[in-house]
Amino acid sequence: MFEFSVTATDGKARTGVLRTGHGEVATPVFMPCGTCGAVKGVTPDQLRDTGTQIVLANAYHLMLRPGADAVAEMGGLHKMMAWGGPILTDSGGYQVFSLSSLRKISDAGVVFQSHINGDTVNLTPEKCMDVQTRLGADIIMQLDECPPADADKEQVAQAVKRSAEWAGRCKAAWERADEGQALFGIQQGGIFTDLRARSIESLVELDLPGYAVGGLSVGEGHEKMKAILEHTDGQFPRGKPRYLMGVGEPRDIIAAVACGIDMMDCVIPTRNGRNAQAFTWNGRIKLRNAAFAGDTKPLDEKCTCYTCRNFSRAVLRHYFQAGEMLAATLVTIHNLAFFSQLMSEIRQAISDGQLQSRSRKWMEQMYPVGGTDL
Ligand SMILES: [Zn+2]
Structure with missing residues (x-):
């Protein structure tokens, strides 16, 4: 089961509801990453208490270890992760191109060496669908070719053409499997507006349940990303969810939502959390900084999370210094919890028709001109 409806708009931004077999998701939504089938450092109960609605897991990592069949034998991803809510799996395409060595790409698919044990793995669009069917997520992604950030226009055009062909093959395999999962196509095209337009046109012809913006957040920078996303609302169908892959810096989230994006994912909140960096409405805090040794305030005065209700900055800093897990x-x-609160505030601002003015205020607080992170 999969449905999407837009519930309110404010400029290009919109709120909506995704309905899946594992519950509803209010959009715009941020999806934390459970890369290997666990969101690092938190239990599923803790995850739910942060307001998280949907999580992402990586097909590439799970396919290599423990293997899609092993996950199926564990009862599928929802059972394995003890997470009853919606799950999205990426196709593995991005990781094949960023993590593995000795890739050989052809129209048939991509052959690569596992970064874990060096095994040769053959990933085709059909295999990619088979893996994601076995994993059993609610939303699955097509196999796409992700050209490097410095690729020239000809290379990017080739990736657009190949990704479109692979989308067609993924759709055929997905229809044969008929497992009730929602398949999303992935737009490529780098920083070239005409290639982005060509890419989404060929995907829309396939009439898929949703569409993603791929190949951004690869080092092109905030302004270039915004310039590309400006065209998204005009290029993507209004009635389908739009997912911007790999984006999680609050400034990028706010800009993407203003361009009509509904879903995003990133490792930022979890990775930075492990590295003693906290996000707040007044910017990032680096807890290793000695300035926090005597700071009895919570991480964020407005935050109502378990951590802010019970621990001061000074205590948290001490735990990091002492190596406490x-x-x-x-x-x-x-x-x-902060990312959930940010998305909730964004949804409220869209409903109120106030996204632009409130975004300006949030940006001034989080990224003061001339200011530096503490
Ligand atoms: Zn908090």
Whole structure:
């Protein structure tokens, strides 16, 4: 089961509801990453208490270890992760191109060496669908070719053409499997507006349940990303969800939502949490900084998360300095709760028709001109 409806708009931004077999998701939504089938450092109960609605797992990592069949034998991803809510799996395409060595790409698919044990793995669009069917997520992604950030226009055009062909093959395999999962196509095209337009046109012809913007957040920078996303609302169908892959810096989230994006994912809240960095409405806090040694305030005065209700900055800093593993868990809980609160405020602002003015205020607080992170 999969449905999407837009519930309110404010400029290009919109709120909506995704209905899946594992519950509803209010959009715009941020999806934390459970890369290997676990969101690092937190239990599923803690994850739910942060307001997280949907999580992402990586097909590439799970396919290599423990293997899609092993996950199926564990009862599928929802059972394995003890997470009853919606799950999205990426196709593995991005990781094949960023993590593995000795890739050989052809129209048939991509052959690569596992970064874990060096095994040769053959990933085709059909295999990619088979893996994601076995994993059993609610939303699955097509196999796409992700050209490097410095690729020239000809290379990017080739990737657009190949990704479109692979989308067609993924759709055929997905229809044969008929497992009730929602398949999303992935737009490529780098920083070239005409290639982006060509890419989404060929995907829309396939009439898929949703569409993603791929190949951004690869080092092109905030302004270039915004310039590309400006065209998204005009290029993508209004009635389908739009997912911007790999984006999680609050400034990028706010800009993407203003361009009509509904879903995003990133490792930022969890990875930074483990590295003693907390997100707040007044910018990032680096807890290793000695300035926090005597700071009895919570990470964020407005935050109502478990960590902010019970621990001061001074205590959290001490835990990091002492190497206590609880430190990583507590700041991860806060960061995930902060991202949930940010998305909730964004949804409220869209409903109120106030996204632009409130975004300006949030940006001034989080990224003061001439200011530096503490
Ligand atoms: Zn908090």
